[in-house]
Amino acid sequence: GEDVEQSLFLSVREGDSSVINCTYTDSSSTYLYWYKQEPGAGLQLLTYIFSNMDMKQDQRLTVLLNKKDKHLSLRIADTQTGDSAIYFCAESRLVGNEKLTFGTGTRLTIIP
Amino acid sequence: DAGVTQSPTHLIKTRGQHVTLRCSPISGHKSVSWYQQVLGQGPQFIFQYYEKEERGRGNFPDRFSARQFPNYSSELNVNALLLGDSALYLCASSLLRDTEAFFGQGTRLTVV
Numbered sequence: 001g002e003d004v005e006q007s008l009f010l011s012v013r014e015g016d017s018s019v020i021n022c023t024y025t026d027s028s029s030t031y032l033y034w035y036k037q038e039p040g041a042g043l044q045l046l047t048y049i050f051s052n053m054d055m056k057q058d059q060r061l062t063v064l065l066n067k068k069d070k071h072l073s074l075r076i077a078d079t080q081t082g083d084s085a086i087y088f089c090a091e092s093r094l095v096g097n098e099k100l101t102f103g104t105g106t107r108l109t110i111i112p
Numbered sequence: 113d114a115g116v117t118q119s120p121t122h123l124i125k126t127r128g129q130h131v132t133l134r135c136s137p138i139s140g141h142k143s144v145s146w147y148q149q150v151l152g153q154g155p156q157f158i159f160q161y162y163e164k165e166e167r168g169r170g171n172f173p174d175r176f177s178a179r180q181f182p183n184y185s186s187e188l189n190v191n192a193l194l195l196g197d198s199a200l201y202l203c204a205s206s207l208l209r210d211t212e213a214f215f216g217q218g219t220r221l222t223v224v
Contacts, residue, residue: 004154035215042116042202042215043155088154099168100147100213102154 004103006089011109018076020106022089025070029091032065033100034074037086046074046087076108084110114138116205116216124222130191133219137184137205143167144186145213146178147202155202161186162208190221198223 147155160168161180204213
């Protein structure tokens with residue numbers, strides 16, 4: 001079956017880099033996503049990567065994919081207080097919202 | 113341009129009652145999906161509708177049903193509410209079935 005796992009908590013000092021990790025089990029996963037959820041809010045798509053890519057960079061965000069180990073990571077450079085949120089890893093077989101399977105989320109806390 | 117709008121934002125229901133949640137997709141978007149997010153967990157896929165037809169269903173009991181209207185808005189209905197149905201219900205819309213999904217702010221349902 002499909003399963004996506006993340007560590008629950010991460011604390012990082014302001015200005016440092018944050019690295020949030022995710023593992024998934026479905027070898028049919030085609031697209032892997034990172035979503036951000038701030039308190040009381042819905043989900044904001046940060047970035048996604050196609051399974052035939054190893055890396056994708058978008059401004060302060062870098063996504064690394066190790067398809068062999070089914071491991072995905074999100075690196076946030078120069079972490080700011082506004083980055084405090086819960087970050088969800090998700091996978092699907094199609095781009096878009098056809099049965100996204102989400103992890104449990106990683107709560108990122110920024111230490112001033 | 114308005115994003116995905118959901119109503120109501122909050123509601124409280126009693127066990128055994130039924131509830132209807134509403135979602136208006138971004139203008140021009142034809143696909144709507146529903147997710148349930150229990151506190152402390154990631155969202156779980158409930159349904160996807162595209163062009164008014166059900167295109168996907170998650171592992172939820174028959175008490176959960178949905179429909180999509182000609183204007184592409186959608187309703188999620190839950191009958192015979194249980195305490196465990198308390199959650200944030202998220203709606204996502206996308207232009208087509210397999211394009212990027214945009215999430216609404218959610219409806220927080222509390223069953224007492």
